[in-house]
Amino acid sequence: MEEAVSLLPELAIKEKHVQEHRLPDLADVTGEVRMRLAPSPSGPLHVGHSRMAILNDEYVRRYGGKLYLRIEDTNPSNIDLDAYHLIPEDLEWLGVKVHEIVVQSKRMNIYYNEAKKLIERGSMYICECQQSDFKNLKLQSKACPHRERSPETNMAAFEKMISGGYSKGTVSAVVKTDLNHPNPSIRDWIAFRVKEETHPLTGKTYFAYPMMNFSVAVDDHYLDLTHVIRGKDHLNNTEKQSYIFHYMGWKKPHYYHYGLVHIPGTILKTSIIKKGIRDGTYSGWSDIRLGTLLTMKRRGYRPETFRKYWVGSGMREIDSEFSWEIFNSINREIIDPDARRLWFVPNPTRLKIQGSSELKSSAPFHPGNPSLGERTYSLGSEPEIFIPEKDWLSIRENERFRLKDLCNVIRTPTGIRYADNSHEDLKKIRIVQWTPSDSSDFIVEKPDGSIDRGKIEPLFSKVKGVSQFERYGYVNIDPEKRVGYYLH
RNA sequence: GCUCCGAUAGUGUAGUCCGGCCAAGCAUACCGGCCUUUCAAGCCGGCGACCCGGGUCCAAAUCCCGGUCGGAGCACCA
Known part of the structure; x- marks a missing residue:
């Protein structure tokens, strides 16, 4: 190992960064x-x-x-x-x-058995006070009248309690702790109470629940x-x-x-x-x-x-x-x-690329992983496409911008016109995702409860699971329903 | 109010028990650069913190005391 590190110093540096x-x-x-x-x-x-x-x-x-x-x-x-x-x-x-x-x-019988042991040892008693009385006495660090009853009396009361002899709120089994404990909630806390509801699993079998x-x-x-x-x-x-x-x-x-x-x-x-x-x-x-x-x-x-x-x-x-x-x-x-890359156009604006010859587009499903293949579209001449309304509204007249992996266009007073397909100034101009005219309607549900409606490129049907909508975010898509759930 | 916890960069954390190797590590965010036909990912660099005040000690993020701020619980929920 040491040898390897000295041979590849960059490995040693890498090591430092993966500290978990x-x-x-x-x-x-x-x-x-x-x-x-x-x-x-x-x-x-x-x-x-x-x-x-x-x-x-x-x-x-x-x-x-x-x-x-x-x-x-x-x-x-x-x-x-x-x-x-x-x-x-x-x-x-x-x-x-x-x-x-x-x-x-x-496991109710286990709890009952342990409770009986505590009663025998004098560490648990059955209290028949009003709820509010019991609470008030505790707040004053005072014992309730039932606290010092004999284990036998408590045992009889407990048997009555678990066999349904008391109604809700009239009785409870209490663990003796320390009435002078600084925290009132720790003082003699309740261990069992009566519940009259039907339990979804055990029905009406039990009356006293721990x-x-x-x-x-x-x-x-x-x-x-x-x-x-x-x-x-x-x-x-x-x-x-x-x-x-x-x-x-x-x-x-x-x-x-x-x-x-x-x-x-x-x-x-x-x-x-x-x-x-x-x-x-x-x-x-x-x-x-x-x-x-x-x-x-x-x-x-x-x-x-x-x-x-x-x-x-x-x-x-x-x-x-x-x-x-x-x-x-x-x-x-x-x-x-x-995550396959896809073009999704929320709130689409339909535009015709005037003055173009036949256009073709080809883009990888994942720029970092060419083995995932690519998506190609042949659009014919002067095709119609969709771009996001949000982009369209901010593009000025005569602005030249790029339809990603397709061509550059210029905004005219009435729409857009084909400009060129130069890759030279890619860093300087705006690049916008688009979808062909035969794209499907698609809905993205977002965690804030809102919904984005738009167009998704046709080959989305080949993709399932989480994909990355370019310039939009990761979305888990359901191709059958044409719905996606926004991830992040 | 009472009881009990806690306090490290914008955020999440490492270190605190057993003081020195911490002029404080990592991640994320942010800023700059590279790469890139995404405002994604990746790579490189940078910014940025020990709540405050005392004390102990050669030495304190780490121990002690006080304060401040934050949190949890407070009785028939789990």
């Missing part, structure tokens, strides 16, 4: 790791979710081990049945290797997780969950909390998207305006882009702004080598 970010090592790794992704099934995944998926996957790949997908469906009022299959599909597309899927609603902090602690233990990576918004939850680990004498996994990312310029909130789909504002989960993985896939983003971006962002606890600029630049690097 590497995620920090995890603490206390002994052999394999076991980690998890824990989304709630309220809808498909979006860009924000992709971070936790990629980060966890990266580490399981680095150290070997097991990655669980744990569907957290213990709140029957916030479940979308489609999410149970959409989430694994999103992950597969992202290239995240899930080894096992765990569904919490199928709160996230309880089921997460129990599952993290029984799945024998070594490391947990999640957003900073879980910092308080980590502290709440640690009480369970402490009471049970369980060994805690290592926790990492990455900072929150603000993702500008797109719609991510599942509740808003759902409402929009219901009332017809959005066409579905892959509506062009959304930030779901389904939408991004449809626009032509590559899964590798997500991985590279999130690995580069690391695991710091700083909050940050998602950079579309950088994200798109990563994606561009991946797609550009295969």
Whole structure:
């Protein structure tokens, strides 16, 4: 290797420029790791979710081990049945290797059993206070009247609770913590509550559902997780969950909390998207305006882009702004080598090239990759063509400009006239893309919800996937529908 | 208000735990040049940052204290 470097000094220089970010090592790794992704099934995944998926996957790949997908469906009022299959599909597309899927609603008896152990040990009690009373007492660091009841009484109440003996809001199972804890939300937190809704998966089987902090602690233990990576918004939850680990004498996994990312310029909130789909504002989960993985896939983003971006962002606890600029630049690097060039003319203006003999055009599908072939058109004499209205409006009379890969023309008072086909002053004159008169109508849907209508050159039918519309942008095209989805 | 986090160029980050190799690296954006029949890509060069104030130390982006700014959580969501 050293020899090679000295023989090719430019290689050594190159080496310096490809330095990539590497995620920090995890603490206390002994052999394999076991980690998890824990989304709630309220809808498909979006860009924000992709971070936790990629980060966890990266580490399981680095150290070997097991990655669980744990569907957290213990709140029957916030479940979308489609999410149970959409989430694994999103992950597969992202290239995240899930080894096992765990569904919490199928583990209810595990949670009940652990709760009973805590009740026996006097670490959990059943509270029958009014919600507001319970809250007020806690704020004053005072115990509620049910806190010191005997384990037997609590056990009986818990049995009644899980068999449907209480109605919603009248009872809860509470984990004893520390009533003097400075953070009121950490004081005696609720572990189970009654839900009367029908659960999409288990129907009316259960009446008492665990709160996230309880089921997460129990599952993290029984799945024998070594490391947990999640957003900073879980910092308080980590502290709440640690009480369970402490009471049970369980060994805690290592926790990492990455900072929150603000993702500008797109719609991510599942509740808003759902409402929009219901009332017809959005066409579905892959509506062009959304930030779901389904939408991004449809626009032509590559899964590798997500991985590279999130690995580069690391695991710091700083909050940050998602950079579309950088994200798109990563994606561009991946797609550009295969992106065929095409001419698309938005808002076309039809012009006749006066005074021309028969014209022919020939342009490569990719200037950097001649093997992708070329597109050629024979136009006859004095052909009609389309150019973008925007260009036409800014071209002055007598201005000589070039129709790319065709010929130079001059604007006359009434239209355009053939000038020449000199390549000499290409750097000085305006070069405009054009399409022949027999071009197809084509529509480009853009992420801001707007639509560009125009003409696309006939040979677009040979192209599928992401192409680069010259002087316009990258577009993922659907030749059948004659529609493209704007990428960047 | 309370609790807990954090602060490196326009943006995203490396370095911070174990102070010196950091007169701070990389990417992106921007500027200039080359190449090019795209306002794409590529290549070369450039601009640009350790929040502020004290302290410890031979030495601080790194440790300590105070301030400022930003963020998260705050109880029957996950």
